[in-house]
């Protein structure tokens with residue numbers, strides 16, 4: 001028998017656009033009470049306004065431990081607990097290693113890797129209480145590194161490593177850990193790329209295929225979270241059919 005999300009409390013990071021926004025809406029449509037966090041609060045307010053269920057817009061910067069703790073605290077205060085963390089906030093700033101602007105490396109590591117670790121750390125006591133779940137949005141770049149993508153891939157490999165260790169630590173206590181590894185999804189992610197060659201490559205790649213849509217990833221997250229409690233979907237690799 002599948003597991004309903006009705007009334008479950010979800011905190012999702014990076015919910016102001018793309019995969020996070022689509023996943024927040026999909027989980028809300030399944031009956032979950034959703035705390036949607038990101039830095040662009042006006043977008044979150046608009047999202048909460050159109051969500052089918054109860055949604056809390058949360059000002060959240062995952063690189064700031066204080067902000068992460070406050071977001072978890074506000075979620076628990078509003079909804080009385082926490083069942084599911086969807087760790088989705090991320091940035092991708094590719095470029096060659098030689099001559100790189102290393103402040104972009106810092107941003108990626110602080111957001112994609114440290115930020116997602118801080119969020120797990122703050123949420124875990126509540127997830128353990130409720131035998132909850134953690135969804136970690138990694139990437140195909142968490143499995144395959146490629147030229148120009150070294151640091152982003154390093155952060156996503158790191159997410160996978162952290163997730164496996166977390167899984168081993170909490171699975172006996174009933175907490176499920178899901179790593180989702182999307183291929184090319186049409187979102188704002190590539191819009192932040194500063195390297196002109198990389199930006200062109202991303203544009204050409206997008207034009208060359210039927211990309212995934214954010215809702216495709218949201219569907220995968222809903223699938224993993226609605227399995228019976230004894231079933232832990234630990235990893236989902238999901239690519240556009242056209243992506244080689």
Ligand code: NDP
Nearest residue numbers: 014016017018019039040061062089090139185187188189
């Ligand atoms: P978007 O750029 O649309 O979304 C990124 C989200 O992360 C935004 O909501 C942004 O919100 C949030 N974010 C960024 N920095 C922070 C921060 N410091 N604190 C809180 N939130 C932050 O891209 P996607 O939807 O594509 O990306 C979502 C995740 O999916 C990322 O982890 C990405 O690496 C991953 N992914 C994406 C793929 C793709 O092809 N699009 C493929 C594989 C993985 P705000 O700016 O308002 O804070």
